[in-house]
Amino acid sequence: xxxxxxxxxxxxxxxxxxxxxxxxxxxxxxxxxxxxxxxxxxxxxxxxxxxxxxxxxxxxxxxxxxxxxxxxxxxxxxxxxxxxxxxxxxxxxxxxxxxxxxxxxxxxxxxxxxxxxxxxxxxxxxxxxxxxxxxxxxxxxxxxxxxxxxxxxxxxxxxxxxxxxxxxxxxxxxxxxxxxxxxxxxxxxxxxxxxxxxxxxxxxxxxxxxxxxxxxxxxxxxxxxxxxxxxxxxxxxxxxxxxxxxxxxxxxxxxxxxxxxxxxxxxxxxx
Numbered sequence: 001x002x003x004x005x006x007x008x009x010x011x012x013x014x015x016x017x018x019x020x021x022x023x024x025x026x027x028x029x030x031x032x033x034x035x036x037x038x039x040x041x042x043x044x045x046x047x048x049x050x051x052x053x054x055x056x057x058x059x060x061x062x063x064x065x066x067x068x069x070x071x072x073x074x075x076x077x078x079x080x081x082x083x084x085x086x087x088x089x090x091x092x093x094x095x096x097x098x099x100x101x102x103x104x105x106x107x108x109x110x111x112x113x114x115x116x117x118x119x120x121x122x123x124x125x126x127x128x129x130x131x132x133x134x135x136x137x138x139x140x141x142x143x144x145x146x147x148x149x150x151x152x153x154x155x156x157x158x159x160x161x162x163x164x165x166x167x168x169x170x171x172x173x174x175x176x177x178x179x180x181x182x183x184x185x186x187x188x189x190x191x192x193x194x195x196x197x198x199x200x201x202x203x204x205x206x207x208x209x210x211x212x213x214x215x216x217x218x219x220x221x222x223x224x225x226x227x228x229x230x231x232x233x234x235x236x237x238x239x240x241x242x243x244x245x246x247x248x249x250x251x252x253x254x255x256x257x258x259x260x261x262x263x264x265x266x267x268x269x270x271x
Contacts, residue, residue, distance in 0.1 A: 034066040034196035035074070035120040035128045038098070039258035043189045043201040043234050047134045048255045049114070050147035051105045054213065054237075055178035058102040060151060060257050061088065061116075063130065064232070065097045066196020069122035074099035077117040080109070085117070093158035097195045098260040100157055111136050137255075147254035148183040148237035150215075152176070155233070161261040163227035172205075172220040175233055177257070179209045183237040185248045188217040192229045195260070201234060208242040227263045234258035 039062040040047040051057050061076050072092070079085035086106075090099040099118075113135055120128040137147040154176035155161040165171040175188050185208050189201040204219035219233060236256035240248035 032067060033069050033120065033122070033127045035063050035118050036130050036196055036198050037116070037118055037132055038062040038064050038199060038232055038260060039234065039256065040116070040132060040134060041199050041201065041234065041256075041258055043187075043199075043236055043256055043258070044250075044253040047116075047132055048147040049105065049116070049134050049136045050138045050149050050255045051103075052138060052146050052149050052180045052182070054149045054180045054183075055151040055153060056102065058104045059149075059255075061090070061101045061103055061118075062157065062258055062260070063090070063099050063118040064195040064260055065099070065120060065128075066194065068097050069120070069127055071123040073121040073124075075119045075121070076101055076103070077115075077119065078103075078109075079115045079117070080112070090118075093260065096158040096260060098158050105136060105138055109136055111139050145182075148180045148239060149255050150177045150179045150183060150186055150235050150237040150257055152233070152235050152257045152259050153178050155259060155261050157259040159259075159261065160264050161230075161233065162264055162266040163221070163230070164266040170220050170223060171225075171227055172218050173227075173233075173263075175205075175217045175219050175235055177215050177217070177235045179213050179215060179237055181213065182239065183209050183213070183254070184241050185209060185238045186215045186217055187236045187238055187248055187250070187253065188219045189234040189236070189258075190219055190221070190230050191232050191234075192225065193231060195231065199232060199234075199258070204233075206238070206248050227265050230261065230263045232258055232260050 076088040077085040
């Protein structure tokens with residue numbers, strides 16, 4: 001009889017504990033940390049690295065992060081087959097979820113295939129990484145010729161970017177770039193992807209490069225795409241000779257640049 005009472009007491013106690021646990025709020029799920037390259041990225045089929053002079057003589061490496069961890073640190077690595085990786089220190093863009101580095105390609109890095117990595121650390125422990133197969137193409141010898149380059153000068157990386165909707169037309173914003181001497185045109189892209197994911201790019205415009213290497217591309221959003229959904233913009237150097245109203249041949253794309261943005265809507269109040 002005493003054993004039955006003990007078992008009954010234990011069973012009642014366990015039931016009470018289970019009831020209390022069920023009434024307590026569930027612990028918050030641990031946010032998954034991730035890092036992905038924003039530049040170079042899949043706005044072109046072959047990812048090329050070149051530091052042929054545009055606004056500077058460096059490759060602009062950019063990565064963005066999902067769920068930025070405590071005490072974050074980002075490093076980039078460039079590695080050729082059979083060689084030790086070269087470490088490239090990255091700097092955080094303000095207090096955003098984006099890191100960047102301006103990397104002049106050393107003369108000792110011959111043209112050819114490489115692996116490019118982004119490594120994210122939290123308090124000294126690696127918590128996420130991303131890896132891209134890239135090709136360095138900065139020399140005219142041997143063929144193909146050196147990849148042309150472009151650097152976005154507006155908007156700045158991590159800064160606000162304004163969109164405007166003219167009466168009867170689609171919403172757009174203007175991207176300004178400085179291109180290398182051999183660039184004929186520039187193609188522009190935008191993405192609605194979340195930070196820390198592989199960007200899904202959409203072509204939004206193109207423009208010819210003037211004699212000073214400057215181009216201003218009107219990036220027009222697809223119907224139904226709200227400015228508030230745009231998370232980054234990109235620009236790619238292209239070698240298609242300009243022709244009135246003719247889009248550049250994407251097969252002549254070279255290297256590019258991409259910037260994280262904070263979109264806003266321009267609402268002019270007076271002329």
